[in-house]
Amino acid sequence: MHPAADQLNQRLSGTVVRRMLSRLGEQMFFPRGIVAQAAEAAAQADRFDATVGMAYSQGEPIMLNSIREAVPGIPPKQSVGYSPTPGNARLRQRWKEEMIRKNPRLEGAATSLPMVTPGLTNGLCHTADLFCDPGDVLILPDMYWGNYNLLFGVRHGVQIVTYPFFDRSGGFNTDGLREAISQHSGPRGVRVLLNFPNNPTGYAPSTAEAAAILQVLVGAADHTDIMLICDDAYFGLFYDDDIETESMFSLAAAAHPNLLTVKIDGATKEDYVWGFRIGFITIAAAGLEADHFAAWDDKLTGSIRSNVSNGNTLGQSLLLQAMNQPDYHQEKQRIASELRHRYQIVRDIVSREPYSQPDFPLQPMPFNSGYFMAFRCTNGRAEEIRTRLLSKGIGVIAFGDHLVRVAYAGVDPESLPELYAIIASVARETME
C-alpha cells in the first residue's frame, strides 16, 4: 500500500468510513503529482504558469473560433479550461447551500463538501469503487433502475438482494427492508440503496414512512455498520401532500456513528440538464469531523482522478450561472408546477376505467413524485405491450415481463389522455 493511502486510512481510523472501505478504497489516495503542483502554481505563479498541458495566448486559453462564438458570454477558462479534479469550487459551495435550503434538517450538520462527478452514474460508481468489494451485499427494493445490475453487480461483483417495494397497503415496505438488513448483515456490514422518488415507480415515502425507514436504519446500526446510498436523482419533484420532502440523507446524516450515508445527486434531472453530466457525492455520519472529511476528500479525489481526471467545465460554469440567477427558484417552481399538472392528469386517468378495473392487465402502482409512473402487468406480457405500442409510434419501457414504465414527464399535458387511451387499447388486445 502506498504510504499516502496508509496515512489517510489512519486519519479515518475508528470511523464507519474506514471500516466500510473496499480494498480499492483502502489503497486509494490523491498523489502529490501534476495536478497538486499545478494547483499550487495557479495560486502562486503570477508571472508564468508552465505547469499544465493547456495552450495559452495572452493569458487566455487558445480556442477555436466557432467554439468561442457558440458560448459568447462565458470566459475561455470557464468553457475550455480544465476544472479542478473535485469540481468547480464555487459550484460545490453553491450546491451545498442549495442542499441545505432544500433539506433544512441539514442546517449545521457535518457533511463533506459535495464533490463533482460527471453524472450521477459516475457518483454511484465511485461509491461502489471505494466501498464495495466483490461479494458485498447491496439491498434494494425489487423495483429499481436496471443499471444498478451492471454497475454494482457486473462491474463490482456485488450481490444484489431485493425485498418487495410495496407492502400490502401500497405503502413503502419498511418491514421488508428491516428483514433484508437483519438477514444480510455480515462482517463488512451491510449496504442499502434507496432511490426516492423511485425509478421506475415514481414513488416517494410519506413523512411517516421516512421516519420508519430511519428507525430501521438506526436500529440496525446498533448491531452493524451500515451504509445508506441515497440515489436522489429525481429529488424535489413531490406532487402529493404528506410526502417527505427532505432526502433520507438529511434524516440519516447525524443519526448514528455506525450509519454512513452517501448522497448521490445532481443537476441532471433537478435542473433539467440531462446531457451536462453533473452529479455530486456528499457523505455524512454522526461523529465525523473536519479531518475525516479531508481524508475522505483525498480518497474520492484520487478515485475521480484515476477514472475520469475531472468533469466538464462548460456545464459546471453554465449550471453555476443558472443557479445564481435571481429568478432561479421561481423558474424551477414554474417547471415543477407544469410537471405536477401532468401528474394530476395521469392520476385522474388511471383512477378511472379501464385502469381501475381489478382484472385489467395494467394495474397502476402507487406514484406521487418524479418523472414516471409504472403499471404492474398482471398477465406477464409487458414486453409484448411495449412492442405493440412501438408499432403504433409510442415508446414505453418494459422491465421484465411484469412492469411497464411510462415517463409522463416527457409528454405534453394535452396529449396524455390520448397516450393512455392507446396504452389501454393495446393492453386490452393482450387480454384476448
Add this chain to the structure above:
Amino acid sequence: MHPAADQLNQRLSGTVVRRMLSRLGEQMFFPRGIVAQAAEAAAQADRFDATVGMAYSQGEPIMLNSIREAVPGIPPKQSVGYSPTPGNARLRQRWKEEMIRKNPRLEGAATSLPMVTPGLTNGLCHTADLFCDPGDVLILPDMYWGNYNLLFGVRHGVQIVTYPFFDRSGGFNTDGLREAISQHSGPRGVRVLLNFPNNPTGYAPSTAEAAAILQVLVGAADHTDIMLICDDAYFGLFYDDDIETESMFSLAAAAHPNLLTVKIDGATKEDYVWGFRIGFITIAAAGLEADHFAAWDDKLTGSIRSNVSNGNTLGQSLLLQAMNQPDYHQEKQRIASELRHRYQIVRDIVSREPYSQPDFPLQPMPFNSGYFMAFRCTNGRAEEIRTRLLSKGIGVIAFGDHLVRVAYAGVDPESLPELYAIIASVARETME
C-alpha cells in the same frame, strides 16, 4: 456469467481481443434495458416517446432560460439532451474520417468506430477495465504521465515495468522496449503503452524509430499476445522534420493477428477544448471483422454505461460543429504554427549557454513535439528548483528529484526568453 456476456465472448472467440480480456472484460455486456429500448423508441416512436427520464414540452427538452440564452445557436436536444452511451453518432463518424485523414495508412484498414469517453483518462480506464487484471504487466518507458500509476497501478493492480526512454544517442530506446517485452510476456500476453508526443519529454519518434518499434511489436507477436495502447493525447503537434507523423496505431493496426492496438485520443489537446472532456477509444488487429467489432462495441458500451452512463452532449455538439467549419483545418494549422514558433524559440534558447554547458544542472532532453519539454536535473534538486521558481511567480512541474517539465505551449513567445532566464538563474542557485 450473464448469457449475453457469454455470447459476446463466443463471437470474439479466436481473436486477440478475446484472449486479452480481463475477468471484468469477460463478464461485460450491454444489457437490453432502458437505453436499448429508448433507442428503439427514438427511431420508431413518432407519436409519443415516454421512455426516457427527460422532461419535454412541445417536442423540445425543458430548459432553464439562462442556459438556453448562454448557447443561443444550439438546439436544446444538442445541449441538454442525453447523448447515446457510445457518443454522438455523427461525431464518431466525423472523428474517424479525421483519423484517416491524419493517418493515411489507415485508409481501408479495419478498425472499430471510435467510441466517445468523457476524456482520454476515462478511455484509458475502460481499456484497463476490459483488458487488465491485477498482476498483469504494463510496460512503459521510464518517463511517463504520473496518472498511469494511479489508474493502472492503484486502481487496477497492474504491475508497471519500465525501460529507459532514451538510448545513448538520445533517440527512442527500441532495444529497451524489446528487452522489456521479452522479459515480461506471460500467459496473459503483455501490455505496452506508448505516448507520443510523450508527456513529459515532448518527444516523438522519427520515422525510422517508429518503424523499428513496429518491428519489435510484430516480432514479439509471433510468440505472444501483445496489446499496444497508444495514448495519442498530444497527437498532431510535430515540429521537426523526419518525425513519424502517423500514430503507432496506424502502423500497427493491421500488422499481426496477435497484436491488439488500442488508440486513445481525443479533442482535449488536439482541438484545444481541455475542459470539454471528449476522448475516443478505437481498436484494431489484423483479422478482426465486422462482427468482432460489433461484439467489442457491446462490451465497451456496457463498460461506459456502468461507469459514466454517457458523455456530455453540449461539448460533443460544439466539437462537431467546429469540425464541420470550412476553415477548421486552416485554423488548427494556424494554432499549430504558433506553437511551433514557441518550440523554435525554446529550442534555440536551450541549445545555448547556460543550458548547453555539460555541467549545468538542468540538461534539456530531446524534444520535438507536443506541449512540453523537460530537463534532466543532474543534481537531484528538481523539487527544490520547482519551489524556488514558485516563490518567483513561476510554475513548472517536478517529476521526482531528477526531472523538471516546462509546458512552454502555455507561455507567450515574447515571454519565453525571460522564463528560461529565470529558470537558469534558479538552477544556478542550486549549484552553490
